[in-house]
Amino acid sequence: MTQTVAVLGAGKIGEALVSGLLRAGQAPADVLVTARRPERAAELHRRYGVEAVSNEQAAKAADTLILTVKPQDMGALLDELAPHVPADRLVVSGAAGVPTGWFEQRLAPGTPVVRVMTNTPVLVDEAMSVISAGAHATEEHLRRTEEIFRHVGRTVRVPESQQDAATALSGSGPAYFYLLVEAMTDAGILLGLPRTVAHDLIVQSAIGASVMLRDSGEHPVKLREAVTSPAGTTIAAIRELENHGVRAAFLAALEAARDRSRELAGGR
Numbered sequence: 110m111t112q113t114v115a116v117l118g119a120g121k122i123g124e125a126l127v128s129g130l131l132r133a134g135q136a137p138a139d140v141l142v143t144a145r146r147p148e149r150a151a152e153l154h155r156r157y158g159v160e161a162v163s164n165e166q167a168a169k170a171a172d173t174l175i176l177t178v179k180p181q182d183m184g185a186l187l188d189e190l191a192p193h194v195p196a197d198r199l200v201v202s203g204a205a206g207v208p209t210g211w212f213e214q215r216l217a218p219g220t221p222v223v224r225v226m227t228n229t230p231v232l233v234d235e236a237m238s239v240i241s242a243g244a245h246a247t248e249e250h251l252r253r254t255e256e257i258f259r260h261v262g263r264t265v266r267v268p269e270s271q272q273d274a275a276t277a278l279s280g281s282g283p284a285y286f287y288l289l290v291e292a293m294t295d296a297g298i299l300l301g302l303p304r305t306v307a308h309d310l311i312v313q314s315a316i317g318a319s320v321m322l323r324d325s326g327e328h329p330v331k332l333r334e335a336v337t338s339p340a341g342t343t344i345a346a347i348r349e350l351e352n353h354g355v356r357a358a359f360l361a362a363l364e365a366a367r368d369r370s371r372e373l374a375g376g377r
């Protein structure tokens with residue numbers, strides 16, 4: 110990796126990407142960051158030794174620009190950035206909802222744009238990053254993007270038409286698991302366990318179940334069946350989950366997340 114990468118709007122996701130790039134061997138001199146607040150810029154410089162520059166300087170200096178501001182801040186960023194981005198730069202957007210066409214309309218004709226939906230496990234190198242090409246992005250641009258995001262987890266390519274669904278599933282996905290852990294810990298307390306014990310039991314069960322899902326190659330139904338003994342405890346719980354419509358709640362919830370991602374496309 111010898112190309113310069115700039116992370117514009119280095120908040121939670123942007124900082125995790127900077128950290129991943131450096132751990133993968135990219136020299137701090139080849140990584141630029143931008144921030145809205147001077148104290149945030151200083152913090153990133155202190156932590157990682159990377160140079161904090163203006164958005165305009167980043168646009169002029171970096172081969173790849175990764176935009177990690179919130180969707181609602183993307184309009185202001187593009188107004189500032191667009192006049193300074195040469196058409197041979199690769200622009201990677203990490204924002205939920207915003208289509209590549211929106212960037213293409215604001216950048217010089219022919220500028221390659223790639224859209225990525227990652228997730229917060231990027232902080233522990235276990236991200237799921239979902240990648241789509243815009244109209245002018247070639248195989249080489251997709252590979253460059255994959256190379257960056259592979260340092261912090263897995264990558265998968267999908268057509269851009271599937272990005273709002275991917276945002277609902279893996280972009281927001283970690284939040285659903287945290288909610289589940291929270292609810293199950295409360296249940297443990299209801300059953301008389303100390304909070305710390307309940308938390309540890311659920312977290313380790315979640316880790317064990319996740320590793321089995323990833324490594325066994327078995328369908329989740331098979332894995333669940335192996336836990337569910339005839340007339341046993343698990344089926345008693347599953348009856349209640351079905352009675353309370355948990356499966357239907359997930360279908361409705363992910364539809365709502367997908368719809369919100371679509372709405373963000375028009376919200377800047």
Ligand SMILES: NC(=O)C1=CN([C@@H]2O[C@H](COP(=O)(O)OP(=O)(O)OC[C@H]3O[C@@H](n4cnc5c(N)ncnc54)[C@H](OP(=O)(O)O)[C@@H]3O)[C@@H](O)[C@H]2O)C=CC1
Nearest residue numbers: 118120121122144145177178179180182203204205227228
């Ligand atoms: N959080 C998540 O789980 C996921 C988020 N995403 C997407 O990633 C993006 C970033 O999310 P996240 O990291 O959580 O958000 P953060 O708010 O942590 O990071 C965004 C950063 O951009 C800065 N910023 C805003 N405008 C500008 C500007 N014009 N120039 C320079 N910096 C600017 C903000 O500054 P300030 O600190 O002053 O606000 C902030 O530090 C979003 O688009 C989101 O849709 C994608 C997948 C998962």
Ligand SMILES: O=C(O)[C@@H]1CCC=N1
Nearest residue numbers: 205228276280281282
């Ligand atoms: O909630 C959000 O809008 C962002 C995008 C995916 C996860 N967090």
